[in-house]
Amino acid sequence: MSKTMWILLTLLVILVLSSMYKEYSSLPTPDHLKCKESMLQQMFSDKCTPRDGIIRKTN
Structure with a gap:
């Protein structure tokens, strides 16, 4: 994968993890x-x- 794809993937993972954190906290x-x-x-x-x-x- 190219460098741009890695950056986009990293940002997407951060977004998913932060929304999961907000939902479960x-x-x-x-x-x-x-x-x-x-x-x-x-x-x-x-x-x-x-x-x-x-x-x-x-809960």
Whole structure:
């Protein structure tokens, strides 16, 4: 494999491992994900409409 493919593969593995870590650890949901608006809209409008049905899975 070429050097570029190794770099892409490494980045992909890091992405997969970090998402697995976030899923299996008990980290709280970030505040910007609890709103219906995107983070960019929240920055400019300073408003947050709470999402319905955000329930954290508990073991």
